[in-house]
Amino acid sequence: MPHLDALYGMAVRLTGNERDAEDLVQDTMVKAFRFFHRFQPGSNIKAWLFKVLVNTFYNTVRKHKNVQRLHAEAGEMDGHLDLFLASATTAGRRAEDELLDRLAAEEIRSAMEELPDEFRLAVILSDVHDFTYKEISEIIGCPVGTVMSRLHRGRRLLQRRLYEYAVEQGYIEPVQREGSEATDLEAYRRQRARRRKEGK
Amino acid sequence: MDCREVQGFIHAFLDGEFDEEERVVFSAHVRTCEGCRRRVEFEESFRHKMRQSLVEEQRAPAALRGRVRQALAREERPESWVIRGLRWMVPAAAAAALLIGTVLSRQQEPKPSANLAESSIQWHRRTNLPLDVKASSPEAVKGFFSDKVPFAVHLPAFKRKRVQLVGGRLANLREHEAAYLVYRVDGRRVSVFIFDKSALPRDRHVHWQRLRGYNVAMFSSRGTGYAVASDLDPEQMVRLISW
Numbered sequence: 496m497p498h499l500d501a502l503y504g505m506a507v508r509l510t511g512n513e514r515d516a517e518d519l520v521q522d523t524m525v526k527a528f529r530f531f532h533r534f535q536p537g538s539n540i541k542a543w544l545f546k547v548l549v550n551t552f553y554n555t556v557r558k559h560k561n562v563q564r565l566h567a568e569a570g571e572m573d574g575h576l577d578l579f580l581a582s583a584t585t586a587g588r589r590a591e592d593e594l595l596d597r598l599a600a601e602e603i604r605s606a607m608e609e610l611p612d613e614f615r616l617a618v619i620l621s622d623v624h625d626f627t628y629k630e631i632s633e634i635i636g637c638p639v640g641t642v643m644s645r646l647h648r649g650r651r652l653l654q655r656r657l658y659e660y661a662v663e664q665g666y667i668e669p670v671q672r673e674g675s676e677a678t679d680l681e682a683y684r685r686q687r688a689r690r691r692k693e694g695k
Numbered sequence: 696m697d698c699r700e701v702q703g704f705i706h707a708f709l710d711g712e713f714d715e716e717e718r719v720v721f722s723a724h725v726r727t728c729e730g731c732r733r734r735v736e737f738e739e740s741f742r743h744k745m746r747q748s749l750v751e752e753q754r755a756p757a758a759l760r761g762r763v764r765q766a767l768a769r770e771e772r773p774e775s776w777v778i779r780g781l782r783w784m785v786p787a788a789a790a791a792a793l794l795i796g797t798v799l800s801r802q803q804e805p806k807p808s809a810n811l812a813e814s815s816i817q818w819h820r821r822t823n824l825p826l827d828v829k830a831s832s833p834e835a836v837k838g839f840f841s842d843k844v845p846f847a848v849h850l851p852a853f854k855r856k857r858v859q860l861v862g863g864r865l866a867n868l869r870e871h872e873a874a875y876l877v878y879r880v881d882g883r884r885v886s887v888f889i890f891d892k893s894a895l896p897r898d899r900h901v902h903w904q905r906l907r908g909y910n911v912a913m914f915s916s917r918g919t920g921y922a923v924a925s926d927l928d929p930e931q932m933v934r935l936i937s938w
Contacts (some may be wrong), residue, residue, distance in 0.1 A: 499763065503755035517759050524763045580737055581730060591737040600748035607749065621710055622742050623749050628712055646706050654741060 498541050501624060502548055508619050509552050511608055522555065523548040542630040549616065549634055576658045579669065590667070597666035598657055606656045614649030621646055696724045701731045705738050811894060811922055812904035812911040814868040818875060819886040819909060819924040826862035826877065836863045840874045846891045848874045849919050857881060868894065868922065885925040892920040 502523060506516035527534075527547045534543050582590050607615060613635075620631045628646075632639045662669045696704075701724050707713055708721050725732050818824070828839040833850045840848040843865060850860075859879045866875035866888065873890040892915035896902070902913040910932045911924045925932065 499755045499760060503759065504750070508749065513756075517756070517762070520755065520759060521762050521766055525766050528767055580734065589733070591733065591740070595737075595740050595744050598744070603745055603748040607745075619749065622745055628707075628710065643707065646710075647703075650706065650738075650741075653745075 498544055501541065502544060504623065505545065505548060505619060506552075508607065508615065508623075509549075509612070519548065519552055519555075523551050526551055539630060541624075542626060542634055545620065545624070545626070546634045546636075576655050579658060579667075594658065594661055594667055597661055602660060603657065606653055606660065609656060610649055610652060614645050614652060617642055617645040618649040618653065696720050698724075698728060698731055701725065701728070702734060705735055709735070709738060709742065808895060808902040808913050809904060811868050811871070811888075811913055812902075812906060812924075815886065815888055815911050815913075815922045815924040816906050816909045818866055818868075818888070819884070822884070824864065827864040829862035831860045833860060836860060836876065839863065840865075844872055844874055846889075847919065848889050849917065850876065850889075851887060851921075858885075873922075880925075880927070880931075883925065883927060885923065885927065888922040888924075890920045890922070892918055895920045 499520065502520050503516060506519040506523075507513060510516045510519055523544065527544055530547070534540065579594070580591050607618075610618070616635055617631060620626045620634060621628075626634065628639050628642045631642045635642070658667075661667045701721060704713075704717075704721065708718070713721060725735055828836055830836050830839075833852075837848055837850055840863065857880055861877040861879055863874060863876045866873045868888055868890060871890045871894040873888040876887040876889070878885040878887060895913060895915050904911045904913070909924055909926050910928075911922055912932060913920070913922045915921065923932070
């Protein structure tokens, strides 16, 4: 069963625990078997199996889970992370290398678990399983544009969580936003002036 | 491309979604822009790190394999079929084989089955071919072949009345002798070739070939090799050979 490992890996990431993951994989295989006539020979069977897995997950596992996650934060860009990535670090090491080297696999996994389902799904399908955007759009049933924005925001959120975590743990020194107040104030004034103009 | 565009498309670039031209334009900017280059490198190392962290534990437990196998075996019992469709002797294991160890991509097809497919289609396309035996009863056709080929001719056991046997003749798929059976399904021809299973790779896979508008499915079952060729659409074909 060449795709079983991949399906199981995905199921663990989706359900967050091994027992539910095993049930999910078993249900997926049985469903795939029953609905095999819907499979188009010649198309990618791995993508098709993942689609069955994702549908099964949404139909069963998710029903029992009434966790409502906040999505709004994913939209915000994070100035601190950007500044950090742009900053050079002392001792000749680059800030981003410092960040990545300090993080352990376990920390990345738990940051991944905290991502809202939609983002996590897209990121794992792309980064771990190498599906194309088109395949991902078929697996999760949404347009390619949505896939792209979920990937973008999902990765962004993940990086921010990890950055914050690394700062919390004292792995890295946070970058101070120098003069950011002044910039913000100016921007604020410009905006006010524009609004006032438009108001007239 | 400016910095904003480059940063917006970093993922599309790294995910291999860019075409040649887009890649050239993207790379040209990144080569000359230190900030964007660092950003691209960071995203690259980030996803490398993430992949490492997530892939390492990706092994299904042995017990799960057993569970899935058992669950599929339960499904194979005819009573549990949701859709019966056209059910024939090929056990539903054909579908299971496709799921469990599939060989669907054409690149992976070994040469022997490609030759068999090509040859099957050549025979299938010759619509006015004289038949050695014309009969709608499987027994009569089977009887005809009994002393003519060096292997047992197990005819497909279609359950549906829609699948009608027209007759058969001797044929050869390249160097392999074959019993060639012609069926009609809703007025369309389906060619079934029965031959020694040694002509096929030794596995449980259903090997597919799509050539010149025809589909050919090849597989072995109970010591016999089969090739089924038709212009039915892929979905109908799967039902024909799996159910």
